[in-house]
Amino acid sequence: MSDTWNARTRAVHGGTRRSQYGEVSEAIFLTQGFVYDSAEQAAQRFEKAGEDEFIYARYGNPTVRMFEERIAMLEGAEDGFATASGMAAVSGALTSMLKAGDRVVSARALFGSCLYVLEEVLTRYGVEVEFVDGTDIEAWRRAITPGTTAVFFESISNPTLEVVDIQAVSELAHAVGATVLVDNVFATPVFSDAIAQGADVVIYSTTKHVDGQGRALGGVILGTQEFIRKTVEPYMKHTGGSMSPFTAWVMLKGLETMELRVRAQAASALQLAEALQRHPALARVIYPGHPGHAQHDLVARQMGGAGGTVLSLDLAGGQAAAFKFLNALTIPVISNNLGDAKSILTHPATTTHQRLPQDQKDMLGITPGLVRMSVGIEHGDDLVADILQALEKAQ
Numbered sequence: 001m002s003d004t005w006n007a008r009t010r011a012v013h014g015g016t017r018r019s020q021y022g023e024v025s026e027a028i029f030l031t032q033g034f035v036y037d038s039a040e041q042a043a044q045r046f047e048k049a050g051e052d053e054f055i056y057a058r059y060g061n062p063t064v065r066m067f068e069e070r071i072a073m074l075e076g077a078e079d080g081f082a083t084a085s086g087m088a089a090v091s092g093a094l095t096s097m098l099k100a101g102d103r104v105v106s107a108r109a110l111f112g113s114c115l116y117v118l119e120e121v122l123t124r125y126g127v128e129v130e131f132v133d134g135t136d137i138e139a140w141r142r143a144i145t146p147g148t149t150a151v152f153f154e155s156i157s158n159p160t161l162e163v164v165d166i167q168a169v170s171e172l173a174h175a176v177g178a179t180v181l182v183d184n185v186f187a188t189p190v191f192s193d194a195i196a197q198g199a200d201v202v203i204y205s206t207t208k209h210v211d212g213q214g215r216a217l218g219g220v221i222l223g224t225q226e227f228i229r230k231t232v233e234p235y236m237k238h239t240g241g242s243m244s245p246f247t248a249w250v251m252l253k254g255l256e257t258m259e260l261r262v263r264a265q266a267a268s269a270l271q272l273a274e275a276l277q278r279h280p281a282l283a284r285v286i287y288p289g290h291p292g293h294a295q296h297d298l299v300a301r302q303m304g305g306a307g308g309t310v311l312s313l314d315l316a317g318g319q320a321a322a323f324k325f326l327n328a329l330t331i332p333v334i335s336n337n338l339g340d341a342k343s344i345l346t347h348p349a350t351t352t353h354q355r356l357p358q359d360q361k362d363m364l365g366i367t368p369g370l371v372r373m374s375v376g377i378e379h380g381d382d383l384v385a386d387i388l389q390a391l392e393k394a395q
């Protein structure tokens with residue numbers, strides 16, 4: 001491995017461990033355990049396992065290790081721990097480091113399950129959680145008081161695509177000694193520089209862009225070697241949320257092509273955002289990579305101007321128009337995953353955010369006409385044509 005490699009090279013070769021057969025494609029070590037040469041070796045390995053010495057797949061496995069090293073290298077993190085799902089990563093990162101009496105400050109605009117973990121689970125164990133508007137730096141400044149243990153946010157929120165200033169929030173958090181944990185799914189590993197910008201811990205649901213083909217659930221927690229091995233690993237290996245070797249292999253193969261897919265998806269998302277500006281059927285077109293986005297300067301600073309692979313459209317005709325529009329599409333599918341090779345649309349108010357009370361929906365801008373589009377790798381021209389004909393039918 002070379003420190004000078006660009007991300008695309010790391011994504012193809014990083015972390016590779018070859019067996020004695022010299023296989024080209026990474027091997028799937030679909031084994032729960034590992035044989036010891038002697039009783040003495042078993043005893044010694046339990047005392048202190050070396051770099052390539054494994055004990056039990058819940059603790060670690062060669063295929064899983066390859067994936068952890070490859071994605072850590074890609075993100076510029078010292079180390080990583082792979083988990084069974086994105087939510088195992090979010091809940092594992094938080095619960096492994098928090099205890100009763102700790103205080104967490106979080107952005108309010110969160111993925112539903114993240115909100116559940118913070119609002120329902122952590123508070124049950126005596127952790128104090130305060131929610132703020134993630135785009136309001138003064139709100140963060142007021143909430144991040146001395147004694148705050150952790151700060152949590154999604155760097156780009158779902159589904160209204162608001163961007164949190166990683167550097168500014170990290171400076172406030174570090175001034176009081178708090179750990180910054182960033183759920184970075186919408187930014188993707190391709191456009192992220194979160195660790196260099198101040199994040200201490202970066203979390204991905206690898207179900208999204210890393211797999212990118214809708215096959216497997218997975219997640220990863222990235223951070224310093226100290227945090228991953230001393231705080232996260234003991235918690236995850238004993239509570240059971242580890243990634244399976246087969247999933248790790250799916251994710252390794254996903255990483256090889258991720259940058260090509262994500263850049264093509266983001267280019268089509270921008271093409272769509274441009275084609276749909278001022279369309280009479282739309283009240284809003286939200287895409288962080290478009291100059292019309294309210295936080296375009298921050299996007300330029302934080303993500304090199306790239307807006308990710310998701311855009312949100314607000315149909316002026318409300319829910320009836322949104323449903324007509326979705327039902328008239330011929331290429332994208334109606335589903336709720338994102339980051340997939342296939343374009344996927346969802347109506348957040350009646351699906352992913354159905355259970356949110358109306359006042360919360362209003363506060364987060366989840367209107368009846370809002371649809372979220374995860375842009376796939378189909379040709380951008382075909383997507384534009386299909387969206388335009390479906391909007392026509394929705395009017």
Ligand SMILES: *Cc1c(COP(=O)(O)O)cnc(C)c1O
Pocket residue numbers: 085086087088090111113114154158183185186205206207208217218219
């Ligand atoms: C999907 C998602 C998760 C959860 O990931 P799973 O792999 O479905 O468990 C967490 N945070 C964000 C922002 C997501 O989009």
